Amino acid sequence: MTSSSAPSRKALSKIACNRLQKELVEWQVSPPAGFKHKITDNLQRWIIEFVGASGTLYAEETYQLQVDFPEHYPMEAPQVVFIPPAPLHPHIYSNGHICLDILYDSWSPAMTVSSICISILSMLSSSTEKQRPADNDRYIKNCRNGRSPKETRWWFHDDKV
Amino acid sequence: MESDDDMHDANDLESVDEDFYSDVTGEVSDGGDAECDFEDDLSDESDEIVSRHQQNYTVLNETDIRQRQEEDISRVSAVLSILKIQACLLLRHFNWSVSKVHDEWFADEKNVRKDVGLLEKPVKMANTGEHKCGICFEVYPRNVVSAAACGHPFCSSCWKGYIGTSVSDGPGCLFLRCPDPSCNAAIGQDMINVLGSDEDQEKYAYYLLRSYIEDNRKTKWCPAPGCEFAVDFIFGCGSYDVSCNCSHIFCWNCTEEAHRPVDCGTVAKWILKNSAESENMNWLLANSKPCPRCKRPIEKNQGCMHITCTPPCKFEFCWLCLGPWSKHGERTGGFYACNRYEAAKQEGVYDESERRREIAKNSLERYTHYYERWATNQQSRQKAFADLRSMQSDKLEKLSDIQSQPVSMLRFIIDAMLQVIECRRVLKWTYAYGYYLPEHEHAKRQFFEYLQGEAEAGLERLHQCAEKELQVYLEAEGPIDEFNDFRSKLAGLTSVTRNYFENLVKALEHGLEDVGPNRQPTCTKTSSSTNTADKVKKAVKSRASGNGSRSAPATSSWDSHWMCEQCTFANPNSASACEMCEH
Numbered sequence: 001m002t003s004s005s006a007p008s009r010k011a012l013s014k015i016a017c018n019r020l021q022k023e024l025v026e027w028q029v030s031p032p033a034g035f036k037h038k039i040t041d042n043l044q045r046w047i048i049e050f051v052g053a054s055g056t057l058y059a060e061e062t063y064q065l066q067v068d069f070p071e072h073y074p075m076e077a078p079q080v081v082f083i084p085p086a087p088l089h090p091h092i093y094s095n096g097h098i099c100l101d102i103l104y105d106s107w108s109p110a111m112t113v114s115s116i117c118i119s120i121l122s123m124l125s126s127s128t129e130k131q132r133p134a135d136n137d138r139y140i141k142n143c144r145n146g147r148s149p150k151e152t153r154w155w156f157h158d159d160k161v
Numbered sequence: 162m163e164s165d166d167d168m169h170d171a172n173d174l175e176s177v178d179e180d181f182y183s184d185v186t187g188e189v190s191d192g193g194d195a196e197c198d199f200e201d202d203l204s205d206e207s208d209e210i211v212s213r214h215q216q217n218y219t220v221l222n223e224t225d226i227r228q229r230q231e232e233d234i235s236r237v238s239a240v241l242s243i244l245k246i247q248a249c250l251l252l253r254h255f256n257w258s259v260s261k262v263h264d265e266w267f268a269d270e271k272n273v274r275k276d277v278g279l280l281e282k283p284v285k286m287a288n289t290g291e292h293k294c295g296i297c298f299e300v301y302p303r304n305v306v307s308a309a310a311c312g313h314p315f316c317s318s319c320w321k322g323y324i325g326t327s328v329s330d331g332p333g334c335l336f337l338r339c340p341d342p343s344c345n346a347a348i349g350q351d352m353i354n355v356l357g358s359d360e361d362q363e364k365y366a367y368y369l370l371r372s373y374i375e376d377n378r379k380t381k382w383c384p385a386p387g388c389e390f391a392v393d394f395i396f397g398c399g400s401y402d403v404s405c406n407c408s409h410i411f412c413w414n415c416t417e418e419a420h421r422p423v424d425c426g427t428v429a430k431w432i433l434k435n436s437a438e439s440e441n442m443n444w445l446l447a448n449s450k451p452c453p454r455c456k457r458p459i460e461k462n463q464g465c466m467h468i469t470c471t472p473p474c475k476f477e478f479c480w481l482c483l484g485p486w487s488k489h490g491e492r493t494g495g496f497y498a499c500n501r502y503e504a505a506k507q508e509g510v511y512d513e514s515e516r517r518r519e520i521a522k523n524s525l526e527r528y529t530h531y532y533e534r535w536a537t538n539q540q541s542r543q544k545a546f547a548d549l550r551s552m553q554s555d556k557l558e559k560l561s562d563i564q565s566q567p568v569s570m571l572r573f574i575i576d577a578m579l580q581v582i583e584c585r586r587v588l589k590w591t592y593a594y595g596y597y598l599p600e601h602e603h604a605k606r607q608f609f610e611y612l613q614g615e616a617e618a619g620l621e622r623l624h625q626c627a628e629k630e631l632q633v634y635l636e637a638e639g640p641i642d643e644f645n646d647f648r649s650k651l652a653g654l655t656s657v658t659r660n661y662f663e664n665l666v667k668a669l670e671h672g673l674e675d676v677g678p679n680r681q682p683t684c685t686k687t688s689s690s691t692n693t694a695d696k697v698k699k700a701v702k703s704r705a706s707g708n709g710s711r712s713a714p715a716t717s718s719w720d721s722h723w724m725c726e727q728c729t730f731a732n733p734n735s736a737s738a739c740e741m742c743e744h
Contacts, residue, residue: 015297015318015322018297018299019296019297019298022297022298022299023298026298072322072326074296075322075323075325075326076326102342108340108341108342109296109319109322109323109326109340110295110296110313110315110340110341110342111342115342
């Protein structure tokens, strides 16, 4: 029950609730271009749909992100994964896990869902090759039983893509 | 604590002992023939022995550490004319090297500022109006929000959460930056102390102190469990051995316990080997052995290897080889040889599998041989430590009463015990040395084993005297006349043993370079081994005869003898060269 693999199971703290409500209002006023928040009554899990930017390898492809917020959001980073099928990208694993520093070590509480979305879109847009990470199969095997990407010790090899 | 002070005192006494020796050396300085070259070389370096005892390190307690840290911060702050808090961040960034901070700063201030997160022009928040916290997005009046030099406002509760999250993640909090993702401004201890919880402030201060020791190239914590001292080491002179105020002596380079004459690499190999083999060794670690004669189990509760079974058996034997002690002592002309490992002789014809089994068995046996001696010396050393403590806390005073001697005149007993502890340590590591000494270097091995055997015999003599012979005076009803003889005997044995061990350590550290191919003219393989054999024979002979003069302590005073500084043999003054080793 107390397993860290399920940070989203614990109810949001009051601070987290307040902050998420503010983010949601802000999102409704000015959502990041190309992103759509699927309305649910669950404040702790957001499903976000977006379309790849035109003029990039992912133009006109639609993907879904699942964002789970921990109890102490925003002091702790949310867990962000693609709902399969995930885009073919050298930093995105076939189970939807994303290798992006701001989701883990470089998270800052001053970031928002909106800023995460923009980072992910920019990561896709700068890709020059549609392919899986080299260690995809090995990683997927290690992630069976629904391990959270936040448990992975990520190495952020290159910041070009 | 107590014992540490004594260690220093022991070192202070060094000079006295050197004087005691220089007379002796003077008398025999011309006695070097080919056989004794080895020791001659060493005595030439006796100046070095003295210099080695000059400390090349400083032990620091928490107050010292804080003071040094504060001094470094003040220095940088003054030289660069920046705030102390900025100086602290800079020093932390450059691993507390003041000179590195100066170099980098004056080479490229702008870049350093950028890397560390020190803004050139601080941005002031407007003093009035409302501010939106960048984390919870609530709007607050000015007095609730704070910002680092960059002016990005956050409310006090978000700051508290931000600092708390970072501090609970560990020492990484020393690199804390403004929460704004695009901002690089460093958060220093001043902010932590205003905005963090009490607990976080304390932890931060603790990490900062630890960092000053751990990230600094010149300092390390003492590795002894529970010890809170750190050691500042000055590179370039002397050995790596440092003695902490908690009385733990360790190698500053590898932080294992002090291990001269063995090098750090060998120690690491040996320790790894021990942990891998430890299951096989468990039976060895059991502290009891059956008496070789009556088979009753005996627990070794005294430091030296000479064991006497309880009456009626009273069998005297050697704890290491379980052979009769009579074969070990000088008394019967036997010589101490159970430090030697002789591989089982292979006789007759073996088939392949039998041969392989034999090899496996031999290699385990060989390791066991060295391990057991290594571990036994370790245990003896610990026992000697305990003895020293009981001597200092209780027995010394008792002895002073019985023998009507001031405690200050009993200093020689403490010195002897400290020497025993040090010798046990050296001896212990000579077994790791022996294990890794290549099998094929026969001359070296033989010479090494000879030297080690002599060392062991010398130490046993000292240990015996400090432990058993002392007992008589402790149990006496009143003063015994011979106490002064005992004093000179024990003091003499102590310095002679110290000298022998110091020379031994040096010789082994130099890889026994006097033996082997580079010494062709005097020591070809065959001649050196015969030399050694000769020496051993002579040693046996002269020790047997020499023993007579020493076993009559009431009449023979040490004034009428001089002690050979290499082999510890007491020669009559009439002899111009050592009767034993011809030095």
